[in-house]
Structures are given as C-alpha cells and as structure tokens.
Amino acid sequence: MAINPNNSLDNNHTCYCGASGAGKTVAVKRFGLVGRNAALFDPYGDYRASRVRKLSGLGGRPVHHYKTRNGFKKAFIAAWSSGRSFAVAYQPDAKGDALRVEALWFGKLMWAASDGNRRLDLVFEETGKYTDTTGAERSILGEIASGGRKFGLVAHWVFQRPSEVPKTLIANATRYVVGEQQAMLDARRWQAELDCSIDEIVELGQLNKKRTKYFLDKTKGIGNYKKVSVSF
Ligand SMILES: Nc1ncnc2c1ncn2[C@@H]1O[C@H](COP(=O)(O)OP(=O)(O)O)[C@@H](O)[C@H]1O
Ligand SMILES: [Mg+2]
Incomplete structure (x- = not known):
C-alpha cells in the first residue's frame, strides 16, 4: 500500500481543459510537466508512437502500451522497481461503465x-469519459486528487469541459492549463478559477492555428497565469 507519507510534499496536480482539438494532449506532451516516472491511463492510445517526432509518445519520450491488466501490471511493477525512468500506458479496450471500472483498477494499482519518497506522475486522458458526477468523487480517483500528494502522486487530469468532471479533481489541482473552450459556460468557469477576463479565454480559440495552440497556464497563487503557445 501507499508508503512513506510526507506532508511536506507539494501538490502538483494539473488539469488540462479544452474543446476537442484545443491541444490538451499536445500540452501534456510538450509542457514537460510529467515527471520521469510516468504511468498513463490512455484509453484512446493518444500517446502511441507518431511520425511527428515532437508528438510521439510523451513528446518524443517513448511510451510502452499494454492492453491487458496483467500485461500492464507486470510492466509497471518491473519499471517502478527498476529505479529507472519510465513511461507505461494502460489502454484497455472498454467503454462507458466498463471503462470506469478499468480507470478505478488503474487508480488502485497506482495508489x-x-x-x-518517490514521485510518480499519472496521466488520466479524457477523464470525463469515466467519471460520473460533477460533485464529489468518492472513488480512488478522488483519493488520488485529495490525498495522493503526500505519497508522491502527481495527477494530470485531461478533459474537455469543467462541467464533465468531479469538482474534487479540479479543486485539488494547483495548475490549470486552459485551452480553447467549447462554451461560454466553460469559459466563465475558468475565468473564475484564473481570475482573468472572459476575453482572454475567448481569444485562445481565435489565436489557434492548425499547428500552434494557445493556452492560459495558471500556477499557484491568485491571478498567477500567463498566455503560452505550443507549436508542432
Ligand atoms: N501526432 C500528431 N500528428 C499531427 N497532428 C497532430 C498529432 N496529434 C495531434 N495533432 C493535431 O494537433 C491538434 C491538437 O490535438 P490534441 O492535442 O490531440 O487535441 P485535444 O487533446 O485537445 O483533443 C489537432 O489539430 C490535431 O490534429
Ligand atoms: Mg486529447
């Protein structure tokens, strides 16, 4: 089980939120916020190898994918016990309720x-596809968000709309990478979180080009955000 609780560890949980195609996955790959030990819940295989080198795996860093629980568990345990840097992904073939079951299995294994004493980064791609409330998340996912910090866990929650994921995940993050939003409702949600203007959020979609995506990147502290872009 979770060992060596350390209350002095920082909370580095990060949310990446934007409409489909806003560049959320690109941001996970290119912002460099994912540490040297990484486990990904990647139901759509977004971190598989790509011909675009900067977007291949985790931004050029190879990610090994496993489709079965056993395969993933074995590979993860071997990697985690090796002491070497790694990136492994679980890509179950499941949808709907069954996908949530797999996400919870993954979460429990990580917990x-x-x-x-060791940082472990967890990427949860398309979180909204396997959460079922906007209220409190009482599952292991909520546990990771609220209590994972002191056990070295750093979660990266990737989702399309703030209204499709539990508030527990958003409230317990300290960094927000906000891309083009899908609706004013969502823009207003992030306006409140970032303490920015609505125009600054609306502008993101206007600035975006096919291969350059814009974001507001908020770190700890009120109003502490800046506009950034990633080209690929
Ligand atoms: N491997 C890739 N090769 C070429 N273009 C890509 C690749 N991955 C993503 N893109 C492009 O980058 C943009 C942003 O993609 P992505 O980060 O996957 O969006 P999101 O995760 O927000 O849905 C899209 O226009 C997509 O077509
Ligand atoms: Mg994506």
Missing part, C-alpha cells in the same frame, strides 16, 4: 504502488 498501492505510491511512495512518499
């Missing part, structure tokens, strides 16, 4: 492996 069990967590160790306050």
